Amino acid sequence: MSVILCTAGYDHNIRFWEALSGICSRTIQHPESQVNRLCITPNKRYLAAAGRHVVRLYDIASTNPNPVMTFEGHSNNITGVAFHCEGKWMVTSSEDCTVRVWDTRSGTQQRNYTHLNPVNDVVIHPNQGELISADRGGNIRVWDLGENRCTHQLIPEDDVAASSVSVASDGSLLAAGNNNGNVYIWRMYQNQDSTTLLPCRSFKAHRLYLTRLLISPDVKALATCSADHSVKIWKIDPAEEYLEEPPKDMPNNDGKSSTTLNGLALEFGKKPMSTNATSFGRVIHPVPNGTAKGEVTSVPSTLANGEVADFPGERPLPCETVLAGHQRWVWDCAFSADSAYLVSVSSDHYARLWELSTAQIIRQYNGHHRGAVCVALNDYSEPR
Template sequence: MSENCIPKVQLDVNMSGLRQTPLTCSGHTRPVVQLAFSDITPFGYFLISACKDGNPMLRQGDTGDWIGTFKGHKGAVWGATINKDATRAATGAADFSAKIWDSLSGEELHSFAHKHIVKSVDFDEDDTQLLTGSNEKLLRIFDLNQPESDAKATFSGHEHNIRAAIFAKFGKQIISASDDKTVRVWDTVSGQEVKKLEFPGIPSSLELSSDGRILVITHGNCTSFWNADRYEKIKDYIAPTQVNSASLHKDKKVFVCGGEDFKMYKFDYETGEELESFKGHFGPVHCVRFSPDGELYASGSEDGTLRLWQTTVGKTYGLWKCVMPDECVNNNDTTPVKPES
């Protein structure tokens, strides 16, 4: 099907002189606005994408091969996530609903009605709760063991639309980012706001590091890193463009980000040095995420495509065949080739 990934050679090279050759995943017809990976399962890992075309898609994470499309929303899908073992997916959309899906069959399991656009969805650690953030300026937690019931908890306090919301501290807290230029932390037991972080611009994305210890926040042309225990700033780095999304590698040595200038950037986490920058998309980059094994990162763009990028350019992985420096010189081969079965 046309949704499968296609190798596209780019002219950009990294510091070693190797060409970054992203895999371009087509199939969507409008901007891709959110991405999420599962953990590594016995069948590999998986990638879900939210798109304004209303058709969230599931793909094999290491190759980008299309698996299926979740059909049922009546408007743009703004948020999408998949649980750790890739058995359930969740989406939030402009049709004022959040939906739970069976990832294996593609069947819609339940739809949670809201009164405005749902921008963000997240599962808790054991997949028993769903968190939603919406343009109602509200956060809600639903009990997935009792899906017919109303929200078990509602959090109010933001003064504008909620852009992103995630569980933290094994479901004991939630973190939300809003157009009111704040990121807020909430206690899920008491329902109280326990921390408010204020920014000069709208925070555009949130991510917790794979160990849950570092909170990554993008705003303006800045990527900020915060201690996720005390919510104190560790450091922040400036990019050459407005940054819409960033992701920290699991080993905390590098992070990647993308934004308004269509480019992908990789920075050294300790020093902030720009290590690589690659062109590829034909529109602003809206979302960026590292794979669970850290071998690649995915990006979604205004141009309606996803792209997969190698963390270590030239390494054999997925559809990329080894083109390490010595072999590149000898073979002059930088085109990704699907490994033989």
Template sequence: MPTTAASSKSNAVGHDMSVILVTGSYDHEIRFWEAWSGICSRTIPRTGESGQVNRLAISHDKRFLAAAIHKKILIYDIVSTASEPFVTLEGHVNNITSIAFNSEGKWIVSGSEDGTVKIWDLRNPNGQPRSYENGAPVNDVCIHPNQGELISCDQAGSIKQWDLTDNICSHELTPAGDIPIRSITLASDGSCLVAGNNKGQCYVWKLNEESTGLPRFQAVTRFLAHKKYLTRCLISPDARYLATCSADTTVKIWSISPMYDFKEEKTLKGHQRWVWDCAFSADSAYLVTASSDHTARLWEMASGETVRQYNGHHKAAVCCALHDGAS
């Protein structure tokens, strides 16, 4: 994540664009931060507009920021100073809970409380999105690294794999009956899936290729991550750690062994209220978190300490996005 002075000087925008850190809040604002100084470098105020910011996603080439705001997806140009989105995607009829860019930036997937998963073609933003009927409010959705499958989780306790070639739900899991699954995360190599539910329980599956003859989802373990509501789980880019965020104000860091044993390594303490979201740096050495205490924090994984706090939101900070890798 550290950058050279030369890279920041060469940037015409006037601050170092090699690290993009963004937060969204119930105050309706989207804020860009200088990661190391803690200075807010740009605010998208959305003055007079309704709708809280639910989720944020940065495209892999660092050009675009997608914000899920109530029933719409607003896409902003990251290097622009304009407060207006250049694309607005409309089609969901209820709160959007999750968004993600595909690796080439050609499409975005979204999940919503309206019970659908939608794929939006960014090359034809005015066209109709592809829609999958999930049958229950969708809480999270992620794109498999092969870019040909989606995995979603929902309020009815189901996890579904959607095959983009055949346009079908090809697998369904219900690890804890009808207890809502709040968050899911896939390892960067597609080898492992973790799901966290409303009771703070985490479930882990090994993902096998169809050619092995083994089940696609092979249950390997489960563990209680938090005694209160779990809000987000996220596997680090190097697939060595899992971060879990909770209503108990903490973030826990779990090491992942090659045999999929999960061991609690650290509890990150500092936030005063619910922790809603987190994002890892590309090298897995840092973690950003967003909390109802109105702040975001940058944590150093090695020490478990807060190295920067981002103050500026005047309501709960509920989502964050970080991209400091190669674009």
């Protein structure tokens, strides 16, 4: 299949769509629970559906409605799911306050990282060596797979749930959104020995809850979904975002390193370690002695000259367009490979395909009987 588009939600059905015609080509029943998140493996062979306690893996090319593998271990809603670039392992986040790493060949759990609050989202850094998770207490944590510990903690707003995180495909930016409708963006500087996060922007994106945000594949746009029934597209200008030079105290080592995740050979493009980390509004949290349980120590963050790397003030990205058409909360979105189109899903039961240059609805996917809350799209010409 050249284009794989699927949606799911509270009607306990996963639907596959012909993207151009809008026809539902296949339906998989998921009677055990609602489906919270969907993710397609980079090779387009499998679809992961995250439900209340279990992730089920389905063969996309098969007509078999039963999963080929299940991943059991969470004790509450699973809120995030993502795959290693070669599909060797999968990461999940859950309202049971954990982030877990799974061997996709055996279905066994390999790692278990703990938050103090329910976890709302998790993503894999493009270097494949770090996980970034966000929780209901407003904490954003960076987990180093090589060191098997939490290396950074960011708290944009105290006690305001961080609802979504996204990392640029080139690893240059980290974005997070929260329940106040605010967006926070950090620059990420990295080499073999260190990761440094510097505050870049923060702004009010929506007047109501921000449910999902996503940086486009070409790193030129940021999409934000909200309870205000809209999706907003914000322009990222790399020429402006990268004007600031990396801190002078960063090591200058390049190269590759490898580690083993319980027998799974993982090639990390660059192996991150703890250096500076900052918060918007107040100074925190490199974690020199962090653990897999997320036990962290609050330590002021400084640069080489001793100055605090603090938030420079509200700097909104330019809003390119507002995609208005949904009648209820918009829960999730997915960019096309060329970043020219976006699919959104809503409590109004519909999925919509938008052409971003015109802000027009190109296709509408109608079939869910209750709210559609998650979408997965893979239209890459080659496996990623």
